[in-house]
Amino acid sequence: MRSAAMATIVQFENVGLRYGPGPETLSDLTFSLDEGTFYFLTGASGAGKTSLLKLLYLAQRPSRGAIRLFDADIVTLPRARLPGFRRRIGVVFQDFRLVPHLSAFDNIALPLRIAGVSDDQLRPPVEEMLHWVGLSDRANAYPATLSGGEQQRVAIARAVIGRPELLVADEPTGNVDQEMASRLITLFEALNKLGTTIVVATHDFNLLGKVADAQMLRLEKGRMADPTGALRYPPRPAGVD
Amino acid sequence: MAREPSEAPPRPYTPGSLLPQGRITGPMPWVIAIMMFLTVLATAAGIALDHAARTLSADVSDRVTIQIAEADGELRGRAVRRIVTLLEETEGVGNIEVVPDATLSAQLAPWLGSDMKISDIPIPALVDADLVTEEGEREERLVTLDRAVKAINEQARVEPHANYLTPLARLVGVIGILSFGAVALMAIATGAVVVLAARGAHATHRGTIDIMHMLGATDAQVVRLFQRRMMLDALFGAVIGFTVAVIVIILVGRSMAAVASDLVQSVSLPVFAWVLLPLLPLLGVAVAWLSARVTLQRALKRSL
Numbered sequence: 001m002r003s004a005a006m007a008t009i010v011q012f013e014n015v016g017l018r019y020g021p022g023p024e025t026l027s028d029l030t031f032s033l034d035e036g037t038f039y040f041l042t043g044a045s046g047a048g049k050t051s052l053l054k055l056l057y058l059a060q061r062p063s064r065g066a067i068r069l070f071d072a073d074i075v076t077l078p079r080a081r082l083p084g085f086r087r088r089i090g091v092v093f094q095d096f097r098l099v100p101h102l103s104a105f106d107n108i109a110l111p112l113r114i115a116g117v118s119d120d121q122l123r124p125p126v127e128e129m130l131h132w133v134g135l136s137d138r139a140n141a142y143p144a145t146l147s148g149g150e151q152q153r154v155a156i157a158r159a160v161i162g163r164p165e166l167l168v169a170d171e172p173t174g175n176v177d178q179e180m181a182s183r184l185i186t187l188f189e190a191l192n193k194l195g196t197t198i199v200v201a202t203h204d205f206n207l208l209g210k211v212a213d214a215q216m217l218r219l220e221k222g223r224m225a226d227p228t229g230a231l232r233y234p235p236r237p238a239g240v241d
Numbered sequence: 242m243a244r245e246p247s248e249a250p251p252r253p254y255t256p257g258s259l260l261p262q263g264r265i266t267g268p269m270p271w272v273i274a275i276m277m278f279l280t281v282l283a284t285a286a287g288i289a290l291d292h293a294a295r296t297l298s299a300d301v302s303d304r305v306t307i308q309i310a311e312a313d314g315e316l317r318g319r320a321v322r323r324i325v326t327l328l329e330e331t332e333g334v335g336n337i338e339v340v341p342d343a344t345l346s347a348q349l350a351p352w353l354g355s356d357m358k359i360s361d362i363p364i365p366a367l368v369d370a371d372l373v374t375e376e377g378e379r380e381e382r383l384v385t386l387d388r389a390v391k392a393i394n395e396q397a398r399v400e401p402h403a404n405y406l407t408p409l410a411r412l413v414g415v416i417g418i419l420s421f422g423a424v425a426l427m428a429i430a431t432g433a434v435v436v437l438a439a440r441g442a443h444a445t446h447r448g449t450i451d452i453m454h455m456l457g458a459t460d461a462q463v464v465r466l467f468q469r470r471m472m473l474d475a476l477f478g479a480v481i482g483f484t485v486a487v488i489v490i491i492l493v494g495r496s497m498a499a500v501a502s503d504l505v506q507s508v509s510l511p512v513f514a515w516v517l518l519p520l521l522p523l524l525g526v527a528v529a530w531l532s533a534r535v536t537l538q539r540a541l542k543r544s545l
Contacts, residue, residue: 059455061545079545080459087457097452099259110259114458158456 006034008068009166009197010056015065017051024063025051026222033199035165038192038211041201043219049201050094050170052219056199057091057168058082070165087115090164090196092172096155098143104154105130105139111162129157132187134180148175156184160191167191169200173207185210259449259466269438269471270478273431277482277525278489280427281518285490287420288514294414297406303371304402305383306340311396312363320394321366327389333373333382340367365396372401431525435475435532442467443540450541460541468533475529479522487518 010033017026026048033039043049054060055067058074067074070085077085090111098107108129112122130136133153143151152175159167167188173181181204189211192198199217200207208216218225307324311317321339328334345364353362374382383399390397443450450463494510 057455059545079542082545083454083457083459086455091455093455097448097455099449099452102259110453111456114453114456114462 006036008032009035009070011068013066015055015062015067017055017060018063024222029065029224031217031224033197035197036192036195038189038198038214039200039217040208040214041199041217041219047219048222049219053168053170053199053201056166057089058086087162088165090159090162090167092156092159092169094170094174096151098151098154100143103140103142104135104146107143107154108157108161110158115162125161129161133157149177149180152176153180156187160187163194164196166197167199171202172200173202173204181207182210259453267438267441269434270474272434273475273478273525273529274482276427276431276434277479277522278486280424280525281483281486281521282489283420283423283427284521285510285514285518287417287424288517289510290413290417290420292509292511294410294417297410297413302403303373305370305372306400306402307368307370307390307397308365308400309394309397310365311394316394317366320397321368323393324368324390324397327393328368328370331386334370335373336371338369340369428528432528432532435471435529436536439467439471439533439536440540442471443537454544460538463541464534464537467537468530471533472526472530476526479525483522
């Protein structure tokens with residue numbers, strides 16, 4: 001539930017994003033994300049969801065406008081300081097982006113290892129995460145031998161193992177069955193209750209009703225359909241406060 | 242999230258497994274092996290030739306030969322004795338040596354046959370000596386000495402060795418310098434090979450690098466990962482190249498030792514060369530380390 005006391009974790013001001021000399025993919029985005037809130041990001045294919053997520057997980061800088069993340073100006077933040085910010089963000093990529101020559105265990109352990117956690121210390125949380133996503137018996141399997149759903153679960157486990165302050169997920173349930181989708185959303189909710197801000201881009205409208213108090217951001221042709229970012233799902237009937 | 246023991250426990254986490262096992266730089270180790278082989282050979286050649294040039298210069302700078310081309314054997318013998326006496330009485334002249342008839346015969350044998358007797362044909366008598374002079378007085382003393390020996394016998398003349406051996410020593414020295422130039426070029430080429438290999442490795446593993454970046458890895462972490470592997474590859478090539486080159490040097494050295502030529506014998510490796518040569522593989526690895534580091538850092542800075 002949103003409250004006035006919640007701190008703003010992300011602030012976009014008139015943000016535009018352009019790839020090369022072409023037209024803007026994202027235009028005039030102004031919104032904020034509150035700490036500890038669960039957001040769904042929806043929109044038709046090509047609306048700019050993945051581009052917006054790239055701005056959130058610091059894979060792109062905007063072409064114009066201002067972005068504040070964790071109280072820092074991301075537009076002018078020196079490149080050398082980006083890794084520290086990225087470690088506070090968990091990302092579930094649409095195409096999973098698992099490291100092909102690493103086992104499921106090693107893929108999940110990667111963020112901890114990058115953060116400097118010793119091999120002895122990283123084993124318990126990785127095993128716990130493997131168990132949680134139902135892949136304990138596939139710990140030594142390489143991505144090429146995992147099904148799409150299993151790869152996605154590894155990608156999700158990798159994104160959340162570092163208990164990020166902001167979790168960004170691009171279609172995280174796209175390759176899993178409904179039961180696993182529910183389990184994953186439950187995991188995201190659990191993380192959210194621990195204080196993690198969650199942003200899930202999805203086409204799956206079934207998911208939207210599964211998270212109480214979730215906020216919805218909707219993109220249409222690169223622009224925020226609801227500039228205030230306060231739309232809820234399902235929409236309230238006209239004339240009802 | 243209660244834990245349950247997994248049926249198949251994960252294998253021990255092995256540090257350094259972020260890159261695929263095996264080599265990451267393609268043929269780079271073998272190219273470095275070839276470069277190192279050529280570098281060691283060129284360095285050895287450069288040092289040996291430089292050493293030979295210095296030795297030749299030192300040997301010939303003061304050495305003169307007095308040639309007595311007197312056809313009459315008796316007059317020739319008398320002239321030799323008087324010239325030797327003259328040389329012994331002249332200040333700054335030492336190491337006087339009359340070239341024995343047997344030596345002259347042996348030197349002429351390839352042209353005149355081994356059964357020739359020195360008394361059969363009028364061969365000039367030779368007297369070798371060192372004429373120690375100051376650099377500025379050398380020409381003057383040579384002229385004076387030449388006049389003195391001509392006073393003893395009109396057919397006698399002084400021939401400084403420097404006249405014909407100095408250009409040779411200079412040529413040997415130039416070849417030695419060229420060898421060091423070749424070493425410098427090969428060091429640059431080695432660096433270029435490593436740059437290309439580092440770029441290739443960066444391109445090949447771009448996906449992994451991007452993932453690491455997105456998970457918060459710093460450039461230093463990524464560079465360390467590649468640098469270590471590339472250095473191991475370079476070390477492998479350098480050791481192979483060095484080992485083969487040393488074997489070749491030893492074999493060539495043995496062959497040269499068997500050649501009865503003063504010039505060839507003068508081409509030898511001084512002791513310090515055997516200290517310097519083993520440093521070349523280390524230098525090669527250092528070049529590889531620096532090239533890989535700079536290349537990767539530049540490549541990484543092009544991404545966000």
